[in-house]
Amino acid sequence: MDWRDTEDQQRFRGDVRTLITERLPERYVEMARSGSMPERAWENDRKSHDADALGAARDWHAALAEQRWVAPHWPSEYGGGGLGPMEQFILNQELAESGAPAVGGSGVQMLGPTLIMHGSEEQKAQYLPPILDAEVTWAQGYSEPGSGSDLASLTTRAVRDGDEFVLNGQKIWTSAAHTADAMFALVRTDPDAPKHRGISFVMIDDIHTPGITVRPLININGDHYFNEVFFEDVRIPARNLVGELNRGWYVGMTLLDFERSNIAGAVAARRQLRQLIEQIGNNAQGASERVRGPLRNEIAERWIETETLFQFSFRIISMQTAGLVPNYEASTAKLFASELNQRLALTATRVFGLHANHWSGAAPASTFTRNYIAMVPATIRGGTSEVQRNVIATRGLGLPRG
Ligand SMILES: Cc1cc2nc3c(=O)[nH]c(=O)nc-3n(C[C@H](O)[C@H](O)[C@H](O)COP(=O)(O)OP(=O)(O)OC[C@H]3O[C@@H](n4cnc5c(N)ncnc54)[C@H](O)[C@@H]3O)c2cc1C
Structure with missing residues (x-):
């Protein structure tokens, strides 16, 4: 098998390398060199009070945004790169080689593709641009204390009340919830239906909505990386439902056409x-x-x-x-x-x-x-x-x- 790049792929790889050489901030070059790059470094820096960290997060985002490489797998009509799997592969390979931090977090990886597939036109127009512009980052609220591998057994409840849903329950292992602005979640909307069919996918626009408590979980490294998130009578607009009511399991499993080679x-x-x-x-x-x-x-x-x-x-x-x-x-x-x-x-x-x-x-x-x-x-x-x-x-x- 010949794995060498074609001429086009070689050119594309060259473009990626040039961008990295010219634009990857010194802070990230140094972290990658010394092996001290924390996970989600960009999300941390984006909320940092340190001018150097904040500047690095902004500069690196701007460099990728100019090429439309913040969300390489999103279709170009939604502001993504519209790249095919092989170009995504090359981009990811080169970024990983350089040790550059990923930009955009779960909004780029998960919520964006989900909205592109299942969201209404209003939802796409409202939520996709702030993800690409790095104005809003999202946390992923799926796992619960009793529901990880068997995720469909989740019990966080959402009850319809007029134009709103009222949320009660708990999520856990929620990565970067402490630096995120917003959160998407799988919630149970029909406790009587078979477990996969009573779940809905909702967006919580503001992670500081009254009734939400984000509590740190310190990992074995001593780092604050993930959290517990508690919901106590949290009210969100009913229009924040993505896809159909009780079909959230299938909405939440959306992957879009992104490369899966790891x-x-x-x-x-x-x-x-x-x-x-x-x-x-x-x-x-x-x-x-x-x-x-x-x-x-x-x-x-x-x-x-x-x-x-x-x-x-x-x-x-x-x-x-x-x-x-x-x-x-x-x-x-x-x-x-x-x-x-x-x-x-x-x-x-x-x-x-x-x-x-x-x-x-x-x-x-x-x-x-x-x-x-x-x-x-x-x-x-x-x-x-x-x-x-x-x-x-x-x-x-x-x-x-x-
Ligand atoms: C670093 C990190 C970041 C994370 N970030 C997020 C996040 O941002 N948002 C989010 O929602 N979740 C997140 N998670 C949670 C993650 O998705 C769950 O930890 C994972 O799905 C496993 O679930 P669990 O921890 O409940 O373990 P369990 O499912 O309770 O598993 C316990 C043990 O039982 C085994 N087991 C379970 N079922 C079976 C089976 N059917 N057959 C054989 N063995 C089985 C498992 O392999 C494991 O060894 C994160 C986890 C980690 C470690």
Whole structure:
């Protein structure tokens, strides 16, 4: 198989690289270089009181917006890039290689595509431009304390009262709700219907609406990344329903035609490995003396797996380019990438021996240690490894359920 770019693809890749070289703010270049880029760095910076952080968020957004690359997968009539899967793949690959932070958050990734498919013309006109202009960021309110993998069992209630819905219940693991301006959510509107058929998709325009409490959850890294969100008699306009009442399950599962190769995961793994090999080459903190026998073989294994992951990504993007819809193949890439990134992070800590006990200072060992901890949720978010294995077994291999 020849994976080389065609001439057009080469040109496009060149354009992306030029933009990154010329416009990626120094703050993000430095964070990427030192491995200190937090997740959702752009969303944090956008709300920062630090002039440098705020400026970086604005400049990087402006650079992408000029190319219409804030939402590359949205159709151009809605202000998106209208890019095909292969161009999206190249763009995502180059952005991931540079370590640039993603822009736009869940509004770009999830709400926008949902509105484009299911929203009314008024909703599209009202909500899409502020997402693209970075005026409003959105949090995703799906998971609840008792409903994660089995999301359709969610119980947050929305009851119609005149021209409004009244919301009561709780969401959890809501990423960036503390920096978001607004929130979309799946809520139960018919408790008597079969579980998938009593759910609706609603938008809460202002996350500070009376009755909403956003409570921080501090993760294992000590970072405030996600939250619990409580609803107590929260009133939202009934016109904020997206799609039909009680059809929210199907509305909430919209993906639009975006590339599903998880190339960013493959790039991240290769980057980690390259950085590790570089540090071994420098004999940082005695690394190269430790890399003998089994540990040397372990690193070779990680290299083979990293290359395998790239092949998964290429396979998926070639399917999408051929007009096919990856299903269990995307689960395979997600599962393999997340577990590989965890294995790789563990291998890296072994390379640094006792130095890996350091949480801060003591770089580079501590950088790899922090990455090891940061990788813990990779096999939970976006569908756990067990759920992905179920998908591969049943949809991919035709094995019986249960
Ligand atoms: C970093 C991070 C960010 C997140 N951000 C958001 C967000 O912004 N918005 C949002 O709504 N949610 C978010 N989530 C929540 C995420 O979607 C859920 O954590 C995930 O779907 C798993 O659900 P759960 O945590 O309730 O675990 P559970 O579903 O309770 O699973 C517990 C364990 O049981 C296993 N299990 C469950 N069902 C099966 C089965 N059928 N077969 C075999 N094993 C099974 C699971 O694999 C897991 O090991 C985030 C999670 C993380 C880690």
